[in-house]
Amino acid sequence: MEALQLTRSSPSADPTISLATLPIPAMKQGYALVQIHYSYIHPSDKLNAKGLFPSTVFPRIPGRDFSGVVIGIASDDDKAKSWVGKEVYGSSGSTLGYTADGPHARYCLIPEEALVEKPSSLTVLQASTVGVPYTTALLCLRRAQTRKEDVVLVLGATGAVGSAAVQIAKAMGCRTVLTAARRADSNPDILLEDPENALQSRIPGLTNEHGVDVVIDAVGDIGLMSAAIKQLAVGGRYAWIAAPRGTASKELTFDIFQAYRKAIQLVGCNSNLATMTEVMDDLRLLRQWFDEGLLRVQDEEAFNRVPLEAAIEKGYLAGERVVIEMV
Numbered sequence: 595m596e597a598l599q600l601t602r603s604s605p606s607a608d609p610t611i612s613l614a615t616l617p618i619p620a621m622k623q624g625y626a627l628v629q630i631h632y633s634y635i636h637p638s639d640k641l642n643a644k645g646l647f648p649s650t651v652f653p654r655i656p657g658r659d660f661s662g663v664v665i666g667i668a669s670d671d672d673k674a675k676s677w678v679g680k681e682v683y684g685s686s687g688s689t690l691g692y693t694a695d696g697p698h699a700r701y702c703l704i705p706e707e708a709l710v711e712k713p714s715s716l717t718v719l720q721a722s723t724v725g726v727p728y729t730t731a732l733l734c735l736r737r738a739q740t741r742k743e744d745v746v747l748v749l750g751a752t753g754a755v756g757s758a759a760v761q762i763a764k765a766m767g768c769r770t771v772l773t774a775a776r777r778a779d780s781n782p783d784i785l786l787e788d789p790e791n792a793l794q795s796r797i798p799g800l801t802n803e804h805g806v807d808v809v810i811d812a813v814g815d816i817g818l819m820s821a822a823i824k825q826l827a828v829g830g831r832y833a834w835i836a837a838p839r840g841t842a843s844k845e846l847t848f849d850i851f852q853a854y855r856k857a858i859q860l861v862g863c864n865s866n867l868a869t870m871t872e873v874m875d876d877l878r879l880l881r882q883w884f885d886e887g888l889l890r891v892q893d894e895e896a897f898n899r900v901p902l903e904a905a906i907e908k909g910y911l912a913g914e915r916v917v918i919e920m921v
Contacts, residue, residue: 596902597699598910600643602652609645609652611906616655619695619703626677627666628684628704632722633697634659634897635909635916638866642691643910647866650692657696658686659725661718662920667706674706681712684877685725687868698905700920708870710877713884719899719917720891728889729876730835730865731759731810735766737861738808738833742767745801749822750812752780755835758889759810765888768808772800790821797825805830812836816846823848826858833861 599614621627639656641647661683667674684704690696695703712721734755740746746763750756751773763771774784774793784796797806805827811819814836823832838844883889899919900908909916 595700597655597695598657598902598905600650600652600654600656602645609643611643611656611910613903613906616699618701621666621668622703623668624706625668625703626664626706626709628660628662628682628697628702629665629920630660630662630697630700630702631919631921632661632719633657633918633920634723634726635698635905635913635918636726638726639691639698640910647692649688649866654691655695655697655699655702656691657698657702657918658691659722660684660697660702661712661722662697662702664709665701669706677706677709680709681718681721682709683712683716683721683724684708684710684870685729685873687870687873688866689870692866698902698918700902705870708874710874710881713881715885715887716891717894719894719897719919722917723891723897724880724884725873725877726865727754728758728762728880729868729873730755730863731762731812732876732880733865733868734759734810734812734833734835734863735762735808737863738810738831738859740766740768740808740831742769744768744807745770745772745804745827746808746810747772747774747784747797747806747822747825748810748812749774749786749818750836751775751782752777753812756810756812759812761889762883763808763810765883770801772797772806786818789815789818793821793825801827807831809833810835814838816843819846820848823853823858823860826856828856829858830856831859831861833863835863835865 664677752775773782775782809832811834
């Protein structure tokens with residue numbers, strides 16, 4: 595089969611990504627062989643190709659999110675064999691693309707307990723884009739102990755994780771869901787041209803002087819984080835999934851007196867720590883919400899389809915919202 599492959603000549607060398615011809619994965623007990631139809635290229639896939647994830651074992655087929663069809667399963671159990679022919683979708687957790695071969699290939703082995711049927715309301719292409727952003731958003735909201743009575747503020751609400759967090763918070767029935775973004779054309783509740791002043795001037799009126807119970811931060815900017823923490827209500831929780839990279843400062847300072855007086859919580863969220871089984875449990879819940887019409891994905895036209903042969907040049911080295919098309 596054709597596949598993308600990451601190789602590294604030594605632990606200190608940068609990885610190399612190439613298009614390779616490899617054997618179709620051999621069937622083994624407890625696993626299904628999935629013929630991949632579509633697989634999304636996330637920013638984390640590009641970072642993985644640069645060697646920025648220490649857990650990655652080389653050589654490795656990269657990729658995290660996928661959709662496809664089960665074509666074989668190593669089991670004599672009738673229930674297990676009933677998976678053959680079903681359309682499925684999935685994501686990585688801490689495994690695919692890191693310690694096990696991922697779906698940037700024509701075939702991929704998936705643990706039987708991690709198989710999830712594709713939402714019937716989504717096309718096969720749309721389903722391949724769901725995993726990382728929606729499960730990450732769900733992780734943040736859970737880590738923040740989000741409740742129906744909460745006022746939720748999503749920073750970076752126009753991005754993949756942020757927009758998913760907005761939808762999921764509404765699906766959870768949260769009292770108020772506020773959006774904050776730097777793009778004026780997205781018509782956010784708070785335009786973040788000047789974060790400190792924008793949050794300070796807008797939050798009291800938008801929350802009836804209550805403040806924000808939950809902040810979901812999908813931006814990872816220290817200045818914005820510092821400003822948003824000040825807007826937390828008593829008992830407020832702040833969950834973040836991103837941080838500055840490179841030489842930018844990663845040090846945060848805040849008023850610990852006010853923090854303890856208001857009993858706030860700061861919660862870091864790392865989607866790469868979840869097992870595939872945990873991720874698939876989330877995907878089953880998300881499938882229900884998609885099919886109930888509570889969540890949606892952008893139309894197929896919003897994504898750039900590229901064949902596997904062009905995925906390095908047009909996906910890993912350039913391009914955004916790239917879906918590798920295997921069929």
